[in-house]
Amino acid sequence: MLIRCILITGSPGVGKTTIAKALSHELRIPWLNVAQVVSSHNLGIYDPESDTYDVDVNVLRSTLIRTIKEDVIVDSVIPDILPKSMVKLVIVLRLDPIEMAKRLIKRGWKLRKILENVEAELLSVITYEAVRYYGTNKVVEVNTTGKDVKTIVREILDILKGRRRDEYKPFSIDWLRRYRDPLDVSRKVLKMLKEPQLRADQEHS
Numbered sequence: 368m369l370i371r372c373i374l375i376t377g378s379p380g381v382g383k384t385t386i387a388k389a390l391s392h393e394l395r396i397p398w399l400n401v402a403q404v405v406s407s408h409n410l411g412i413y414d415p416e417s418d419t420y421d422v423d424v425n426v427l428r429s430t431l432i433r434t435i436k437e438d439v440i441v442d443s444v445i446p447d448i449l450p451k452s453m454v455k456l457v458i459v460l461r462l463d464p465i466e467m468a469k470r471l472i473k474r475g476w477k478l479r480k481i482l483e484n485v486e487a488e489l490l491s492v493i494t495y496e497a498v499r500y501y502g503t504n505k506v507v508e509v510n511t512t513g514k515d516v517k518t519i520v521r522e523i524l525d526i527l528k529g530r531r532r533d534e535y536k537p538f539s540i541d542w543l544r545r546y547r548d549p550l551d552v553s554r555k556v557l558k559m560l561k562e563p564q565l566r567a568d569q570e571h572s
């Protein structure tokens with residue numbers, strides 16, 4: 368059987384899992400969280416230096432090929448995780464880097480890890496990787512900033528129906544137009560880390 372998945376990708380904390388679950392419910396297509404596959408198959412090796420799990424992408428890719436037996440909505444922070452032939456559409460969720468930083472602070476992430484990921488979002492790194500691997504035609508970007516889950520899902524359903532596809536072309540979102548100096552963003556994040564409200568949230572999450 369020819370498998371054609373929808374891949375939801377994006378930087379950490381942009382809402383991939385939230386949106387993938389909601390879309391799965393809406394389309395009645397099962398949802399697969401790649402992070403769960405990594406953990407259930409023990410594919411991640413913890414690197415204390417970067418405080419992340421290193422994964423051999425080739426091993427993960429073959430595991431997914433073996434696991435996926437029907438069309439699924441795949442939720443992954445690594446875009447180039449499925450063979451091109453198994454992917455119908457790649458949706459890169461984008462989020463204003465400052466909003467993203469707030470979510471990562473609430474998770475209690477370390478400053479360095481927050482800054483690395485915020486910088487990657489600022490520079491559209493996931494979009495570059497997705498386009499390099501899957502090609503421009505299969506990739507769309509959706510700005511989730513300030514939108515509720517329902518609105519984002521509605522936009523994705525429109526894209527899947529082939530509507531307003533031009534508005535979602537890759538690289539249409541460029542945070543550098545809003546934040547001309549990336550250092551300003553880092554300074555803002557540093558300042559936010561000292562805000563008691565965000566830290567209080569972190570203690571309760």
Ligand SMILES: Nc1ncnc2c1ncn2[C@@H]1O[C@H](COP(=O)(O)OP(=O)(O)OP(=O)(O)O)[C@@H](O)[C@H]1O
Nearest residue numbers: 378379380381382383384385386444470514515516
């Ligand atoms: N549209 C939204 N509006 C407000 N909050 C949201 C929205 N989408 C997700 N969130 C919140 O942001 C946080 C991160 O969401 P989620 O876990 O779905 O992100 P993720 O991209 O899957 O993260 P990770 O890369 O770590 O898996 C959660 O607390 C979630 O409730």
Ligand SMILES: [Mg+2]
Nearest residue numbers: 383384385442
């Ligand atoms: Mg997730």
